[in-house]
Amino acid sequence: xxxxxxxxxxxxxxxxLLIGLFYLSLNIGILDVHSSILSLIGKSxxxxxxxxxxxxxxxxxxxxxxAGLGVAGAIAQxxxxxxxADPTLIGLSxxxxxxxxxxxxxxxxxxxxxxxxxxxxxASALTAILVQWLAPNRGFGxxxxxxxxxxxxxxxxxxxxxxxxxxxxxxITFWNFGSLTLLNNATVSMVSPYIEIGxxxxxxxxxxxxxxxxxxxxxxxxxxxxxxxxxxxxxGMAFLIGASVSAVGSIAFLGLLVPHIVRLIFGPAHRQMLxxxxxxxxxxxxxxxxxxxxxxxxxxxxxxxxxxxxxxPVLIFLIRLRKASWYSMIEDRK
Amino acid sequence: xxxxxxxxxxxxxxxxxxxxSMTLQPSETVLLTGPNGVGKxxxxxxxxxxxxPDRGHIIIDNQEISQLNAKRQAQLRSxxxxxxxxxLAFTVEEVINFxxxxxxxDNLEFIVDTLRxxxxxxxxxxxxxxxxxERVSLALSLHQRAPYxxxxxxxxxxxxxxxxxxxxxxxxxxxxxxxxLVISHNQDALxxxxxxxxxxxxxxxxxxxxx
Numbered sequence: 001x002x003x004x005x006x007x008x009x010x011x012x013x014x015x016x017l018l019i020g021l022f023y024l025s026l027n028i029g030i031l032d033v034h035s036s037i038l039s040l041i042g043k044s045x046x047x048x049x050x051x052x053x054x055x056x057x058x059x060x061x062x063x064x065x066x067a068g069l070g071v072a073g074a075i076a077q078x079x080x081x082x083x084x085a086d087p088t089l090i091g092l093s094x095x096x097x098x099x100x101x102x103x104x105x106x107x108x109x110x111x112x113x114x115x116x117x118x119x120x121x122x123a124s125a126l127t128a129i130l131v132q133w134l135a136p137n138r139g140f141g142x143x144x145x146x147x148x149x150x151x152x153x154x155x156x157x158x159x160x161x162x163x164x165x166x167x168x169x170x171x172i173t174f175w176n177f178g179s180l181t182l183l184n185n186a187t188v189s190m191v192s193p194y195i196e197i198g199x200x201x202x203x204x205x206x207x208x209x210x211x212x213x214x215x216x217x218x219x220x221x222x223x224x225x226x227x228x229x230x231x232x233x234x235x236g237m238a239f240l241i242g243a244s245v246s247a248v249g250s251i252a253f254l255g256l257l258v259p260h261i262v263r264l265i266f267g268p269a270h271r272q273m274l275x276x277x278x279x280x281x282x283x284x285x286x287x288x289x290x291x292x293x294x295x296x297x298x299x300x301x302x303x304x305x306x307x308x309x310x311x312x313p314v315l316i317f318l319i320r321l322r323k324a325s326w327y328s329m330i331e332d333r334k
Numbered sequence: 335x336x337x338x339x340x341x342x343x344x345x346x347x348x349x350x351x352x353x354x355s356m357t358l359q360p361s362e363t364v365l366l367t368g369p370n371g372v373g374k375x376x377x378x379x380x381x382x383x384x385x386x387p388d389r390g391h392i393i394i395d396n397q398e399i400s401q402l403n404a405k406r407q408a409q410l411r412s413x414x415x416x417x418x419x420x421x422l423a424f425t426v427e428e429v430i431n432f433x434x435x436x437x438x439x440d441n442l443e444f445i446v447d448t449l450r451x452x453x454x455x456x457x458x459x460x461x462x463x464x465x466x467x468e469r470v471s472l473a474l475s476l477h478q479r480a481p482y483x484x485x486x487x488x489x490x491x492x493x494x495x496x497x498x499x500x501x502x503x504x505x506x507x508x509x510x511x512x513x514x515l516v517i518s519h520n521q522d523a524l525x526x527x528x529x530x531x532x533x534x535x536x537x538x539x540x541x542x543x544x545x
Contacts, residue, residue, distance in 0.1 A: 081421060211432050215419040220384050222478065223408030223437065268422035 007266060007276075014279040018063065021286040025059035026051050028294055053185070061183040061191070062289045063282040065244040066254065068195040070281020072240040073255030074262070074273050075202045078209045079233045080142060086256040087241045090146035091127040094153040096245035099123025101157045105164035112187040112247070121194060121242030127153065128234045138216070178251035178304030180289050191247045198239030202274060205232050209270040252304045253311035254284060260318050335359050336381065336411070336482055336513060341390035343373075343380060350376055354390075356532055358513045360481060363504055365525055366517045368534030374517045375416060377534075378484050381515075382413040394482065408437065414475035416486040420459045420467055427455040430473050439479035441506075448503050449473055450496075465491040469500075476503060482513040489518055501527050 026037050031050050033040075040048040069087075076085045076092075087093055099119045100111075109115035131149050135142040205212075208224045216226040244251070262276045285303075288310065292301045336358040343351040350373040358364055366374055379385040381392055383399050392399045394410040402410070420429075430442070430451075446452050449469045454462065459470060468491050475483065485504075489497050504527070507514050518524055525531050 081419065207434075210424070210428075213419070213422050213424075214432070217379075217382075217384055217415050218418045220404050221382055221408065221413040221415065221475070222432065223405040223434070225404040263422075267428075268424055269428060 007272060010265070010276070011279070014276070014283060017283050018279065018286065021283060021290065022059050022063065025062070025286060025290050026055045028290065029055060030297055057185045057188045058180050058183045058289070059286060061188040061247065062180055062285045064188070064192050064195050065180075065248055065251075066281040066283070066285025067278035068198055068240040068244050068281070069251060069254045069285065070258040070262075070277035070279075071199050071202050071274050072237045073257075073281075074259040074270070074277040075205075075209070075233050075237055076255065077259050078213060078270055079230055079237075080138070081213060081215075082140075082143060083260070084256075085143060086253075087237055088250055088252065088255065089143060089150065091131045091149045091153065092124045092237055092241040093245055093250040094150040094157070095127025096120040096124040096242040097250060098127075098153045098157045098160075099242070100246050101160050105160045105166055107166060111182065112184070112190070114190060117190055117194060117243055117246045120246035121239055124242035124245070125235060125238035128238055132230075132234070177302035178249040178307070179292075179300075179302050180248050181300065183247060187247050191243045194239050194243035198236050198243065199274075199278065201232060201236030201239065203271070205229050205236070206270040206274050209233075210268075213268070213270075248303070250304060251285070252308045253315075254281060254288075254307050257307075257311040257315055258284060260315060264318060264321070335395065336515075337391070337393045338377075338381070339391040339393070341380070341392065342388045343376065343385065343390075344388060345376070351380075351387075351390075358482060358515050360511050360513050361508055362530070363508050363514045363516070363528045365528040365531045366515055366534065367519065367531060369536060370519065372534040372536050374534060375486055378413060378415075378486050378515075378517065381411065381484055383407045408478065408480070410480060411482040411484060412475045412478040412480040414472050414483070414485045414488060416490070418467075418471050420471075423458040423460045425456055426451060426459055426462070426470050429459050429470055430455075430477055432474060433478045437479055438477055442477055444506065445473050445476050445503065448499050448506070450499060465493070465496065468492070469496065472500065472503075476507075481511075482515070483507055485514065485516045487517050487519070489520065489524070 023037075027033055029050065031047070033047050033051060035047060037051050040051050042048075072087045072092075076087050076090060077083055079085070080090065097120075099122065100116055102123075103109045103116055103119045104111060109119070127149065131142065131146045134149065135145040208219075208229055211222050211224045212219050212226055212229050214222075219226040219229070258277050258280045259273065262273050262280055266272055266276055284307070288303055288307050291310075292303045292306045295301060338354065338356050341351045341354040342349075366377065368374055376385065380387055381394075381399065383402070383404070386400050397406075397410065399407060399410075430446070446455065449472065451469060451473060454466065459467060462470070468488070472485065472488055475485070488500050492500065501524075504514050504516065508529075516528070
């Protein structure tokens, strides 16, 4: 009883924060908005375009993509039973990056098209399956394989950029560090369904992830097929990571950090964790983007740099705060 | 009834079971003993469905185990493995309730009391001693509803009090028409508490077995 009222309170606080940040995101920027943002709906002057044509999709995209990244991070740590697992480490991000860059540099499609999102999701899923297939075991072998494959794909993506004849492809570097600048109403409406599918898929396995955390044998004995959980979870993550990378590039650290914060506050039960990871992910990404574009006006800091810079100290603090459970576990498991 | 018929199983070119057969009846408690490496845990893995026999049959209540999915298998038998990975800081109560709602046996109070877990239900599993963790792990398996229970070395990390508690639980299962197969290497002290003993022996003709 006490526990559920605690989470309800936390949920309300989180929701209030999210709405507050969303409101701020619409109001703050290089252009000062003088009218109330609601009165601008339906108008087409410069203030209305700035608020509803530029800031709104960007804020909405930040909320949706942040939620997706938070959920993907929680699922990655759960599936690999490893507190270090992060969708960027196990190859999902680099697969999506390569997919996007290959598509754009070949001229087959451009940024923010349906083809781009689909290619990124597909490349992300294929990379995850390749890593699974190459890895000698489910423990550190898998993570190391993921890191190696990631490094390889990132290099290939870099080479594609270097040799591309398409003008302006170098601007992809900015995207590659993670930035929400390119988000507009069209991309957000294209990416959001993928993220929603990904989140629903992850929620679908979340109850069984608790049992799964006890190991493959225990899962099987309790009636949960661990291979199936892994497969479904990886497809879910590929939707989340593929779609978000195609829209905003790889945003470092969010997927690693958010689940650790949530787990420390609410405990490890996955169903509840996913809810709060989604909420926290939205808040963190909205806040980071707000800072990225307002801290050094008129310059904008690439978002990925900011999430790393702020996220790393928070993670160090959290690790020092609580040594128990996961942080003492560093041994290879078959 | 669990029927193991003419079972063959090998791993890494090492023959572990050759034409092995045994049964476990409802309301029967069987102690499975034998030297280290003889294949006691392997047998539980085979009955539990995580290993597949090379030849032969493992049949529980007329259903061939290797043809059932994980969920169906879990309705026929419950397994308490020797080790579980307790990495996440779930509470003891949360762990015992991992058993999905529709698969739960209505015995939670008895198990928690008998295994002396009521005082630690709110504690984090990661902060418990090995002996306590194993009793929680056992409680989790016993809360799963099934006609047969397979317990792999449930006594290994327990003191004499806890051993007596676990024997009480095994008797409770028997009185509820459950079949119970228990692995232990410490047969002498325990055998009087079981209906019968099955002893696995190393094939003496195979010099590899002793290496």
